[in-house]
Amino acid sequence: MLRLPLPDATRRPETGSARRPIRSYVRREGRLTPAQRQALTLCWSRYGLDVHAPFDAQTVFGRRAPLTLEIGCGDGVNLETLARRFPEEDFIGVDVYRPGLGALLRRLVPSPLTNLRLYAADIMDVLEAALPETCLDRVLIFFSDPWPKRRHHKRRLVAPPLLDHLARVLRNGGRIYLATDDAGYGAAMTASFAADSRFGQLVVRRNDPVALRVPTRFERRAQRRGVDVHDLQVTRIRSPVQG
Ligand SMILES: C[S@@+](CC[C@H](N)C(=O)[O-])C[C@H]1O[C@@H](n2cnc3c(N)ncnc32)[C@H](O)[C@@H]1O
Numbered sequence: 001m002l003r004l005p006l007p008d009a010t011r012r013p014e015t016g017s018a019r020r021p022i023r024s025y026v027r028r029e030g031r032l033t034p035a036q037r038q039a040l041t042l043c044w045s046r047y048g049l050d051v052h053a054p055f056d057a058q059t060v061f062g063r064r065a066p067l068t069l070e071i072g073c074g075d076g077v078n079l080e081t082l083a084r085r086f087p088e089e090d091f092i093g094v095d096v097y098r099p100g101l102g103a104l105l106r107r108l109v110p111s112p113l114t115n116l117r118l119y120a121a122d123i124m125d126v127l128e129a130a131l132p133e134t135c136l137d138r139v140l141i142f143f144s145d146p147w148p149k150r151r152h153h154k155r156r157l158v159a160p161p162l163l164d165h166l167a168r169v170l171r172n173g174g175r176i177y178l179a180t181d182d183a184g185y186g187a188a189m190t191a192s193f194a195a196d197s198r199f200g201q202l203v204v205r206r207n208d209p210v211a212l213r214v215p216t217r218f219e220r221r222a223q224r225r226g227v228d229v230h231d232l233q234v235t236r237i238r239s240p241v242q243g
Pocket residue numbers: 024025071072073074075094095096097100121122123124141142143144145157216217218219
């Protein structure tokens with residue numbers, strides 16, 4: 001049996017940039033179960049992408065198809081559903097939480113997918129080091145950690161540095177789908193995109209089951225608590241340099 005080293009979400013690519021002290025997540029590696037660890041070890045060579053290698057869709061998937069990136073895919077329930085529903089499209093999930101990725105890989109063992117790949121890494125590193133310009137058709141960011149306390153707002157992922165990257169990697173007309181159960185974060189996301197001329201056609205919808213989202217445990221938790229889910233859809237506007 002071939003055993004591969006587990007992906008290390010903490011190893012940072014050499015981008016030359018200064019080390020970022022503020023992260024949008026807290027490491028919770030202790031909860032990796034033996035079964036998840038085994039799935040990661042056995043399946044990573046098939047599904048895992050290396051943040052240190054430039055991404056090329058043709059090389060990875062053997063074709064050019066519409067490409068969706070889910071940021072913070074957690075245990076991949078939404079990502080797997082989409083990949084099975086749209087076999088003619090390709091999907092990439094990114095998360096630093098290896099137990100979640102391990103849970104996804106466990107489900108893929110009996111029923112493999114050819115149109116799905118994963119990064120076990122910080123999305124900012126993936127964007128800085130791996131993804132080329134205009135390579136994405138869709139970006140999904142569902143239930144990003146809200147960091148509700150004011151002193152923690154600086155940890156929120158959906159903020160101008162991420163928008164700079166998304167403006168680069170999304171094709172013209174590409175879409176970003178976001179959902180959050182935190183009203184304050186929802187308002188901040190809306191304000192960030194509204195203030196950025198590279199994005200437009202903002203549609204704000206409440207408790208609308210977006211076609212590209214299946215309920216995850218975070219959504220179900222919001223429903224149990226009677227908390228509104230805020231959906232945003234944003235379009236990358238054509239820019240002169242993208243032609
Ligand atoms: C609240 S969970 C939501 C997971 C999933 N979207 C869902 O709805 O079930 C947020 C996820 O984002 C991941 N995350 C937070 N910051 C991240 C980052 N900078 N890069 C990659 N993943 C990140 C966390 O590890 C966590 O799995």
